[in-house]
Amino acid sequence: MVRPIINNVSVDCVIFGFDNTSLNVLLTKRELTDPESGEVILQDYTMQGHHVLENENLDNAAKRVLKDKTGLENIFLKQFHTFGDTDRLLKEKDQLWLKTKFPMVLNHVITVAYYSLVDSTKIKPDHQHQDSKWFPVNDLPELGFDHEKIIKMALEYLQEEIRREPIGFELLPEKFTLTQLQNLYEVILNTALDRRNFRKKVAQMKYVIPLNEKQKGVAHKPAQVFIFSRDVYDRTKKEKLDFSI
Amino acid sequence: MVRPIINNVSVDCVIFGFDNTSLNVLLTKRELTDPESGEVILQDYTMQGHHVLENENLDNAAKRVLKDKTGLENIFLKQFHTFGDTDRLLKEKDQLWLKTKFPMVLNHVITVAYYSLVDSTKIKPDHQHQDSKWFPVNDLPELGFDHEKIIKMALEYLQEEIRREPIGFELLPEKFTLTQLQNLYEVILNTALDRRNFRKKVAQMKYVIPLNEKQKGVAHKPAQVFIFSRDVYDRTKKEKLDFSI
DNA sequence: TTGCTGTTGTGTATTTTTTACACTAAGTAA
DNA sequence: TTACTTAGTGTAAAAAATACACAACAGCAA
Incomplete structure (x- = not known):
């Protein structure tokens, strides 16, 4: 059973991955050739x-997009902003694209943006092709629509969130x-960290557990190899006590 | 010229005010009586x-709502989350309300939620009536739709934001x-602060300026009376240096 | 087998920040 | 003049953040 789409509401998902060197975003090529x-x-x-479907929750729409692009489920996913400027699809090239490929799409689509953190080693092979490619978030190619703005904002939200919550682990292998x-922290926060001090910090995090391996x-x-235990984290977080005033 | 509404997208604005004792939210009474x-x-x-209008940016829709409810413009306004659960308008009483009063409204409306911080002493008299009333955010009345959830989340976002940015001043008189x-900080963060330590902190904030008054x-x-200078703040913020890792 | 290469793993001293805490000063009202 | 209420202030102790250098280990090549 195919549910119809809601034609003025879409979901965009900034998919972040990490390759030990840079923080990357998964992007899909868009191309038009002159038929003649x-x-x-x-x-x-x-x-x-993707457009949100009739009778579909926003979060589910985002999960669907993510599944479609990566083949993965149960991935960290966070809604961070909704973009609804009336001119967000009106650049000439974007109109050309839409008129050619998606003539039914309206000129004003509100998009709810999420970012997700994936362990890029886990992406299934059949999702590797698809004209999809990883780009360093600091060296993006030319982007369509307002997607550059969306990705930049996603990064800002990620930078904030990673200071509060242990979400970096989502980007690493188990x-x-x-x-x-x-x-990972250096790349995301765009700063150098002292190795000894960093390790002292991590040693306090009981949910980062050393293996005999x-x-x-x-x-x-x-x-030495470590794992992150969300279980231990959930049991020990209690109060975050980081009042900055 | 009246622009038509987008009938599946609305904007909700959690209006926060402060009365030196509690953090309050401005709410409007909803009432149905049996006609017989x-x-x-x-x-x-x-x-x-309010529903977003055709050809209206989301932020402008939020400003419009705020203007309508408070008479104020140029108010701190921050988008924090979009609520799009398919069942968010389906509670029996909400359906009754919608069918009676707004038969044209759909069953699935996505709402982009903002919170705003207003100096409640500034609200113009002609906006005082309107069945609108302030309620302590910790002691809300019965609410329609998913508005309790929205307000609770607004508070969480406010609590985060106020640790990072000097937005508390928006809630105070000049x-x-x-x-x-x-x-204000104690009420929002729901914690007790030491008076001397608090003052030491504030003394470091060059943008909180003592008056000869x-x-x-x-x-x-x-x-002594102080003012907040956004100017000075903008000129001195530079780096925030609060890395928690 | 030896030595070279490159990365891991570790402790201490210093500075900065946070915390805890109690009395005098100033103005109003009775 | 006194009583009442809130404003305004400093210091010592504890905790957290920072800066910094060298030995240990495994693989590889000679």
Whole structure:
């Protein structure tokens, strides 16, 4: 049974991944060629959102988009802003795209934006093609619609959230080293952190648990391997006591 | 010229005010009486959102609602979440209300929620009636739709935001005392603060500026009066340096 | 087997920030 | 003049943040 779409409300999902070097965003290529000359007349990237369906909750729509793009379920997903400027689809190239490919879409679509954090090593192979590609969030390609603005804002919200909640782990494989974790924080917060001080901090986090296991296949001293336990976190968080006033 | 409404998208605005004792929310009474018996069959409060208009930006819709409810413009306004659950208007009493009063409204309306901070002493007299009333956010009356959920979430976002940005001043008159400011923080953060330590903190905030002026008409030592300067704040903020990792 | 390479893992001293705490000053009203 | 109420202030102790350098380990190449 196919449910009809709500034609003025969509969901966009900024999919963040981490490759030990940079924080990346998964984007989908958009391309138009002139049917006569075969010339490429439009080429850029977008997040390829989806319209919300009749009788579908927003969060479910976001999960659906994420599943579609990555094949993954039960992924960290956070709504952060809704974009509804009346001119957000009106740039010439975007109108050209919409008229050509989606003539039924309105000129004013409100999009509810989410960001998600995925362990990019987990993305299933059949989702690797699809004209989808990872781009460093600090070095984005040309983007369609208002997607650059959306991604920039997603990053800002992520930077705030990661100071409050242990969500960085969502971007790492289940087992990780402290250096990986530190790199992650450095990249997201865009700052250098002292290794010893960082480790002291992590040592206080009872929910970051060392395993009796070492890194393998590296040509240097292998690091100890850790896991994150949401269980322990939930049981020990209590009060966050970080009043900044 | 009246623009038509977008019938599945609305804007709700949680209007916060402060009366030196509690943080309050401005709510509007909703009432239905049986046309025959005259008996009250529905009575509660809502935020009385408005639908977004064709060709209207979301932020402008929120400003319009705020203007309508308070008579004020240029007020602090922050979008914090969009609520789109399919069942959010389906409670029996809400359906009764909608069918009676707004038969054209759909069963599934997505609402973009904002919160605003107003100096409640500024609300113009002609906006005082209107069945609108202030309620302490910790002691809300019975509410319609999902408005309790929305208000609770607004408070959470406000609590986060006020730790990062100097937005508390929006709730105070232009001139205020440090005790007022402290009460405000205590009420919003729901915690007790030490007076001396609080004042030390504020003393570091160059944008909280003492005037050569004292409180008047109080039966005790009058307090010094301060103003907040957004100008100074903007010029001195630079880096926030509050990395919690 | 030895040594080279590259990364891991660790402790301490200093500075900064946060916390806890109690008395005098100023004005009004009786 | 006194009583009442809130304003305004400093210091010591504890906790948190910062800065900083070297030995240990594994793989690899000679």
